Amino acid sequence: MGHGELRGVVALDGPSGTGKSSAARRLASALGARYLDTGAMYRAVTLAVLRSGADLDDADRVAAVARDAGLAQGTDPADSTTTLRGEDVGVEIRGPEVTRAVSPVSANPAVRELLVAEQRRIVAHALSAVGGIVVEGRDIGTVVVPDAGLKVFLTADARARAHRRARQDGLESTVDAVLADVERRDAYDSSRAVSPLRPAPDAVELDTTDLDLAGVLAALLDLAAGRGLVAGPVRG
Numbered sequence: 001m002g003h004g005e006l007r008g009v010v011a012l013d014g015p016s017g018t019g020k021s022s023a024a025r026r027l028a029s030a031l032g033a034r035y036l037d038t039g040a041m042y043r044a045v046t047l048a049v050l051r052s053g054a055d056l057d058d059a060d061r062v063a064a065v066a067r068d069a070g071l072a073q074g075t076d077p078a079d080s081t082t083t084l085r086g087e088d089v090g091v092e093i094r095g096p097e098v099t100r101a102v103s104p105v106s107a108n109p110a111v112r113e114l115l116v117a118e119q120r121r122i123v124a125h126a127l128s129a130v131g132g133i134v135v136e137g138r139d140i141g142t143v144v145v146p147d148a149g150l151k152v153f154l155t156a157d158a159r160a161r162a163h164r165r166a167r168q169d170g171l172e173s174t175v176d177a178v179l180a181d182v183e184r185r186d187a188y189d190s191s192r193a194v195s196p197l198r199p200a201p202d203a204v205e206l207d208t209t210d211l212d213l214a215g216v217l218a219a220l221l222d223l224a225a226g227r228g229l230v231a232g233p234v235r236g
């Protein structure tokens with residue numbers, strides 16, 4: 001039986017590796033909605049900055065590279081593309097160099113202003129085109145879409161997140177290194193001056209430590225239906 005169709009915006013925020021992308025993609029697919037991975041946008045701008053050779057501490061130069069990057073983020077949950085001037089960078093933005101540099105680039109206020117405006121444009125377009133979108137990141141419920149119909153803040157024990165990420169990368173032996181990276185990125189993202197990672201006051205917190213992805217999806221479907229955001233058939 002179908003799950004119905006999403007009407008409105010679901011905002012999914014949380015620290016690294018809590019399952020935001022996996023859950024958001026599945027939720028959007030189940031509800032015939034669009035899907036926006038805002039982390040991919042910050043990663044793509046970071047790749048452009050690294051390629052340009054700009055000093056990460058040179059805020060004006062970093063912002064200029066971001067403005068000139070030619071970033072386009074797709075919203076198909078089955079194939080969400082990230083391109084820079086038409087070049088597909090979806091694989092490269094997941095590499096260790098980008099992961100190391102993305103938090104400082106994301107803390108640049110001009111970069112955030114640019115990407116938040118683009119994210120709001122994409123959300124508005126999706127709402128008029130299909131009626132619903134699931135947006136995931138760090139500041140969706142607090143800044144990008146503060147009036148989202150449902151805001152969920154995903155959490156999970158840091159070691160569980162490191163295990164998930166290490167398994168994804170085929171690096172079971174380096175869980176400790178992944179854990180250090182996850183904790184470093186969370187600390188940076190939570191302490192920056194502009195739009196720090198934190199739950200919106202009206203967000204529902206969902207701890208995924210002991211849930212598999214099917215369990216997370218079921219919880220999100222229940223929450224969305226409970227908010228009256230799902231039109232048509234409900235889960236049977």
Ligand SMILES: Nc1ncnc2c1ncn2[C@@H]1O[C@H](COP(=O)(O)OP(=O)(O)OP(=O)(O)O)[C@@H](O)[C@H]1O
Pocket residue numbers: 014015016017018019020021022023039164165167168208211212213216
């Ligand atoms: N509930 C879960 N149970 C088991 N594995 C999970 C769960 N959620 C996510 N994963 C796995 O953990 C890894 C990280 O998930 P995902 O990329 O969705 O997290 P994220 O919050 O978007 O991370 P980031 O913010 O770093 O991009 C993936 O390999 C995913 O398959």
Ligand SMILES: Nc1ccn([C@@H]2O[C@H](COP(=O)(O)O)[C@@H](O)[C@H]2O)c(=O)n1
Pocket residue numbers: 016038039040042043102103104106107136137138139140185189
């Ligand atoms: N709304 C967002 C989304 C992401 N970031 C920054 O990008 C980094 C990468 O995000 P992933 O979800 O792809 O891991 C993240 O560590 C943040 O620095 C952000 O600032 N705001």
